Each structure stands twice: as C-alpha cells, then as structure tokens.
Amino acid sequence: MKALVIGGNPAGMSAASRMKRKAPDTEVIVLEKSHEVSYGACGLPYYVAGLNDDLDRIRIRKAPEFEKNGISVGLGQEVIAVDTEKKIVTAKNEQGEESTYNYDKLLIASGTSPKVPPIPGIRQNNIFCLKTLQDAEAIKTAIQKSKGNVVIVGGGYIGLEIAEACVLQKVKSVRIVEALDQVLNVFDEEFGQAVKDELEKNDVAVCTGERVQSFEGIDGTVTEIVTDKGRYPADIVILSIGVSPNTKFIDSVEKLPNGAIITNTAMETSVKDVYAAGDCGTVYHKILKKPAFIALGTYANKQGRLAGDSMIGKEVCFDRALGTSMLRCLGMEFAKTGISEKEAKREGLDVKIKTVTTRSHARYYPDPVELTIKFVYDAKDHTLLGAQIMGAKEAAWRIDVCACAIDQGMTTEELGYLDLGYAPMFAGVWDAIGIAANASK
Numbered sequence: 369m370k371a372l373v374i375g376g377n378p379a380g381m382s383a384a385s386r387m388k389r390k391a392p393d394t395e396v397i398v399l400e401k402s403h404e405v406s407y408g409a410c411g412l413p414y415y416v417a418g419l420n421d422d423l424d425r426i427r428i429r430k431a432p433e434f435e436k437n438g439i440s441v442g443l444g445q446e447v448i449a450v451d452t453e454k455k456i457v458t459a460k461n462e463q464g465e466e467s468t469y470n471y472d473k474l475l476i477a478s479g480t481s482p483k484v485p486p487i488p489g490i491r492q493n494n495i496f497c498l499k500t501l502q503d504a505e506a507i508k509t510a511i512q513k514s515k516g517n518v519v520i521v522g523g524g525y526i527g528l529e530i531a532e533a534c535v536l537q538k539v540k541s542v543r544i545v546e547a548l549d550q551v552l553n554v555f556d557e558e559f560g561q562a563v564k565d566e567l568e569k570n571d572v573a574v575c576t577g578e579r580v581q582s583f584e585g586i587d588g589t590v591t592e593i594v595t596d597k598g599r600y601p602a603d604i605v606i607l608s609i610g611v612s613p614n615t616k617f618i619d620s621v622e623k624l625p626n627g628a629i630i631t632n633t634a635m636e637t638s639v640k641d642v643y644a645a646g647d648c649g650t651v652y653h654k655i656l657k658k659p660a661f662i663a664l665g666t667y668a669n670k671q672g673r674l675a676g677d678s679m680i681g682k683e684v685c686f687d688r689a690l691g692t693s694m695l696r697c698l699g700m701e702f703a704k705t706g707i708s709e710k711e712a713k714r715e716g717l718d719v720k721i722k723t724v725t726t727r728s729h730a731r732y733y734p735d736p737v738e739l740t741i742k743f744v745y746d747a748k749d750h751t752l753l754g755a756q757i758m759g760a761k762e763a764a765w766r767i768d769v770c771a772c773a774i775d776q777g778m779t780t781e782e783l784g785y786l787d788l789g790y791a792p793m794f795a796g797v798w799d800a801i802g803i804a805a806n807a808s809k
C-alpha cells in the first residue's frame with residue numbers, strides 16, 4: 369500500500385509514524401511545503417517571551433529521524449492539486465518545478481494559515497503573524513530591537529500569549545485591538561473581562577469592540593494603526609485574528625464554509641481513500657453532535673495517530689472532542705471544556721448555569737487562591753455539558769476532571785461525590801470541583 373501524506377507537522381507526522389510502525393510494509397511519503405517538520409507551534413510564544421532561547425528545542429523531530437524509520441519526506445514540496453479520480457497529487461518545489469505522485473490512500477494534514485485580511489497598508493515591514501519558527505524568530509528580533517509600541521490585533525489565545533510575551537520582554541507599550549466585545553471570546557463574558565482586568569493590571573491596553581481600518585507607515589514600515597475609534601503608534605504589529613484551513617488545492621471533498629474538510633469519526637472524508645486530520649479538518653464534537661472546526665494541537669496529535677490506524681484498515685473512532693483548552697495570561701490561568709453559556713444559547717439547549725468561587729486548597733495551608741468555576745448543565749437531568757475555570761494558580765489542570773466527567777456523561781450530582789483526592793496543599797476536603805458540582809442543582 370502506498371500512503372501519501374500532505375503536511376509534515378503533528379497531524380501528518382503522527383499518521384506517517386503510526387502507519388510505518390503498525391504496518392511496516394506500507395510505503396509512506398510525506399510532502400511538506402516548508403523545510404520544517406514536526407515542531408511544537410505551541411512553544412513559540414515562550415520563545416518570543418525569552419523563557420526559552422533555543423529555537424531548536426521546539427523542533428521535536430527532524431526529517432532525517434523520520435527517514436531513518438523508513439518514511440520518505442519531501443521538503444519544499446507544496447501540493448497544488450489533487451485528482452481524486454486518478455489518485456494523483458501534483459506538487460511544486462520552490463523553483464516552480466512540478467512533480468506528480470500516485471497514491472492508494474491520501475491523508476490531508478495541511479493545517480492552517482493565519483488570516484491576513486485585505487486591510488489597507490497590511491503588507492508592510494514589522495507586521496507579523498505567529499505560526500512558524502521563522503515567524504517567532506522575526507518577532508523576537510523585532511521586539512528586542514525596538515522595545516517600542518507593539519499592537520496585537522486579535523485577542524484570542526495566540527494574541528493573549530503574545531501580549532504576555534511582550535510584557536515579559538519589557539516592551540514599552542503593548543496594546544490589544546479586538547473587534548469583538550470581549551477578548552478570549554470562546555469563553556463567557558465574565559472570563560473575558562477577567563483576562564482584560566489582568567492585562568490592564570500589567571499595563572497592557574485593551575481596546576475591545578474596535579476595528580482596524582488601516583495601517584499607516586513610512587517607507588514601507590508600519591508606524592501607526594488606525595481603527596474606527598482612534599489612532600495608535602505602532603512600531604510592531606502582530607496579527608492574530610484567526611486561521612484558515614489550507615485546503616484550496618482540493619475541491620472534491622466536502623468542506624465547512626471556512627474550508628475545513630469534513631471528516632467522519634474515522635477521519636475519512638466524503639471521497640473514498642482520502643482522509644484528513646488536524647487543523648485542516650473537523651473534529652466530531654461530543655456535545656454539539658456534529659463536526660466542528662477547533663484548531664488545537666491536542667486534536668492534531670490524536671487524529672493524526674488515529675488516521676494512520678484508519679488508513680491501514682484498523683477500526684477507529686474519535687467522537688469525543690470537547691474543545692478542552694487552557695491558557696495562562698500573566699498572573700491568571702483560564703481553562704474551558706465542553707460548551708459555554710453563550711454556545712448553549714446559540715444552540716438552543718435547555719441548560720442551567722452555576723458559578724461558584726471557592727478556595728484552591730485548605731485555608732490554613734500557605735497561599736490558597738480563589739478559583740471561579742462555572743458549570744453549564746442540562747436543565748432536566750443535570751448532565752454536565754461545559755465548564756470554565758479561572759484562578760491565579762491551580763486552576764487549569766482542574767478542567768481535566770471536568771473533561772472526564774463530561775466525556776463520561778456524568779451528572780453534577782455524580783461529580784459532586786466523585787472520589788477526588790485531598791491533602792491540604794492540593795485541595796480542600798471538598799475539592800473546588802466537588803463544591804461547584806454540589807451547588808449545581
């Protein structure tokens with residue numbers, strides 16, 4: 369069997385490695401547009417922040433290591449077309465020379481690219497996105513050279529991580545401009561407000577409900593950002609307004625309106641022998657019961673591995689995505705799993721909501737902090753459907769308990785009596801999760 373993989377980052381390389389390990393006779397070829405494979409993009413903000421000064425540590429495995437295991441890696445090969453009738457893929461190299469590859473099974477693992485909207489002046493020096501190792505290097509160099517005015521457009525996960533990085537790098541002025549009414553929009557409003565408060569406490573200006581209209585510059589280098597509400601000096605601009613799936617090279621498969629390839633729970637697309645995994649595709653959302661676009665590294669790794677299994681004929685099923693995610697922003701941790709209150713409203717679900725603020729651990733043991741826990745649960749049978757947690761510490765990991773509870777269809781009553789551990793430095797005798805669950809009647 370000949371398996372072709374488009375894209376050589378977590379999803380693609382997980383699938384390639386899995387196929388080679390479990391079915392060594394499979395011929396596995398990976399086509400990767402760039403000259404990097406298998407790096408941890410999630411580590412890039414911390415390189416920018418100066419918490420890690422060795423970019424090479426973010427390279428998890430390099431191409432020769434995969435080659436040694438029998439995987440053929442074509443670097444600098446950008447796939448430009450797929451003929452799913454003839455089972456032929458066309459790629460071009462940096463010189464524009466085209467090559468074709470046939471396949472028995474094809475995996476699309478081409479990820480996403482940052483959105484760069486056609487705003488006047490956007491193509492100027494010192495306007496960056498953060499996606500690749502090279503982006504991180506360029507941003508860090510620019511920040512260390514300038515230390516001046518950094519404007520971050522977009523207050524989602526990546527924008528907030530960059531804001532933290534700028535604070536740690538002692539940038540003179542950091543501003544986030546966000547078109548929506550809150551930052552961290554996947555969370556409910558009160559969590560967005562808490563992030564905003566934390567940013568402002570650290571002298572980061574946060575402009576919500578404000579839209580960028582143009583970027584002004586001198587000699588091709590940005591100097592100012594103009595919004596519908598004001599003008600701000602900008603020596604460096606970082607765009608983090610979301611991502612688009614890299615799927616333009618294939619038309620024959622079904623996609624969501626944003627271009628994400630729709631897959632079933634075995635990572636199969638609507639076309640036979642064509643699979644998709646990671647950010648370029650969808651995950652099956654356990655609560656919403658439909659394919660959803662949630663671009664997270666956790667899914668890229670899980671789906672990649674399972675796609676590898678699926679392609680060599682094993683039965684697999686990944687139907688338990690909950691959008692579980694975590695973020696530290698300066699002195700606060702935020703985490704979410706399942707659905708938020710506003711998602712429940714949007715989906716027309718009959719839910720109850722409970723928010724509880726309690727202590728992270730025993731009051732007599734040093735430094736307990738306040739944790740705020742919000743539960744969304746079924747109004748009739750009390751099945752837990754979503755959780756959001758924030759606190760200065762010991763908050764984020766607790767979301768994993770909630771993810772298990774939601775995955776297993778537990779009610780708040782069951783969660784309230786779950787056998788969670790207790791010692792004074794870790795928890796109260798009733799853990800914060802148990803307290804929130806028992807209050808969710």
Ligand SMILES: Cc1cc2nc3c(=O)[nH]c(=O)nc-3n(C[C@H](O)[C@H](O)[C@H](O)COP(=O)(O)OP(=O)(O)OC[C@H]3O[C@@H](n4cnc5c(N)ncnc54)[C@H](O)[C@@H]3O)c2cc1C
Pocket residue numbers: 374375376377378379380399400401402404408409410411412413445446447448477478479480498499500526614617645646647648663664665666667668
């Ligand atoms: C700054 C940052 C921080 C993040 N932090 C977190 C986090 O804390 N937690 C978390 O869960 N996730 C995080 N993520 C998301 C995570 O990195 C992605 O979900 C993950 O990288 C997706 O992996 P992928 O293999 O699906 O796609 P990608 O990583 O996008 O890789 C796709 C690969 O395909 C290649 N490619 C694209 N088009 C073609 C083509 N036509 N031909 C050939 N090759 C092609 C690309 O060059 C790329 O190497 C973060 C992402 C960023 C950028």
